[in-house]
Amino acid sequence: MTVIRQQDFWAGLMFIGFGLLAIVVASDYPMGTAVRMGPGFFPTYLGAIMIVIGAIATGRALRVPGKEIGRWGWRPLLWLSAAFAAFGLLIESAGFVFALLALIIASSVAGRDTRPIELIVLIAVLITGSVALFVYGLELPYRLFPWS
């Protein structure tokens, strides 16, 4: 068995996985009847349809020629994830300004060609701009600093 079209092969498996997950989780919900659809009715059928679609995609991938999945960009993936996670963890405890600071620094590490002076200017401009626009301009009720 040689997989020729990798994207479709893995996409199909992904759909099958999600479909199984949907059916397993929905098995706790009452199915009801066609007249009175229970909360389990719709998701169970959707899960079944998704498994069929996934099987077709995977099956066809064995026959249709295609290209390989390219390499993964681990560096931007990890650092941008860190940037969002940091913002989410800091926004309520450390306040708007520090959450943004962490977000911008981690983001710029994700890109390879950041220059230190540019980064400082970027931080200053983005933070003052966001505070002015969102906190003062739009009056979103965000705490700026941990002590404020």
Added chain:
Amino acid sequence: MDALAGLFPNLYLGFSVALSPANLAYCFVGVLVGTVIGVLPGIGPLAAIAMLLPLTFKLTPVAALIMLSGIYYGTKYGGSTTAIMLKLPGESASVVTCLDGYEMAKQGRAGPALGMAAVASFIAGSIGVLLIGMFGPPLAEVALLFSSPEYFSLMLFSLIGAAVLVQGSMVKALGMIVLGLLLGIVGTDINSGMSRFTFGVTGLTDGINFVVIAMGLFGFAEIVANLEQGSVSRDLLFQKVKNLWPTWNDFKASWNPMMRGAAIGAFFGILPGAGPTIASFSAYTVEKKISKNQAMFGKGAIEGVASPEAANNSASQCEFIPTLALGIPGSATMALILGALTIQGIAPGPQVMTQRPDLFWGLVASMWLGNLMLLILNLPLIGIWVKLLTVPYRLLFPAIMVFMAIGVYSVNNSALDIHLALLFGLLGYVFIKLECEPAPLILAVVLGPLMEENLRRALLITRGDPSVFITRPISAGFLAATVLLLAIMVLPAVRQRRDQMTEEPAHS
């Protein structure tokens, strides 16, 4: 012509709303931001509207709608600039404009190409606005006759349409739709009060906001994909643009293609599930087939710029017809705009047109004014947009990250939403790697709960008899159209052509 007789008093109402200084200002801000977003490659209208949603929280519903719509059709104007100057689509609907637009620029005719793109967009946009005014209200009257079976069949048609007309594999697009429907029902079931797919997380009982999903799939994942490619050098060969005005011969050659483009655009705009990208591809393919000037296509034919730009713009206007008249979004972007209305406390649907005529007609009038503003923004000020293309991505993407994070957080002021957006960002990156197009998924997220509810109601009324979907004529019509659409796509000849149309220009 009932449609025309009622048009003028309604347009008068519309302009009286749209011409108020505040609304005029929001329209201007919208189209200006839209142009910037359109010019910058790597950020599309969907992520932009999601990011800028918090800006509209304090506005009136009319102003919010005017501004968000302005961002949307503004991107269509901006996108062509990048396509012509850099051979990069500023947004996906301008992919085909790259082909002949960039060739024209190489031949020193960047000016006429940009000028014609703006003029074609304006003329087609104006036609589109007129069509909304003429066909929106009658369609809404028809929609008042709809009940659950019709709505269910219509939504099914939209979703299948979105799957069929998307770029790349149709099977995967169908999978994305089903996944979207499942994501849409996460949260408390309105009928039984049961929490579904919340995995014990209390924050999920209200469901996952689609802004969060859109931002992850379109914003976050796109940035990762862009950064992974390393620093992209942009060949901006022609910094100075002269002679914007196309020649008389250019106009003569472009007029008919422009009109055909506008018509094709209107068709794909009204068709739920289709939209500007497929419209511009089709318009270009049609012109290439029927033009007397075939040999010039791909080598700098001005028709190859005028026709897809016209199609792109009339489609982006006409998309508002089913969205506003039926309250059922035909595309992911329209889903976001309707979502913004819901946040404003207005339930989308055919009743909006009669209960809030100021909203509908104000939007229609503002769209025409917005197109006029865009014509002015894009002709005399084109130099500024070309300069904008020299801003390096390393400065842009941290700013986009900031706007995304604040945008996600501000919807519910919930830190959980940030982590969810991150999760969807990772999933979105997997989708990019597996070449699964995420736009149909977003549409399905919005339609999921509506489809379930309408299916449930339809079956309840008929005591579980599914034949109701084919015995009611309008519902049967939608279902027949859905089956037809699927059947056509399975025909090998059509499938081959579809693959050519949706894959070839994107990779050439």
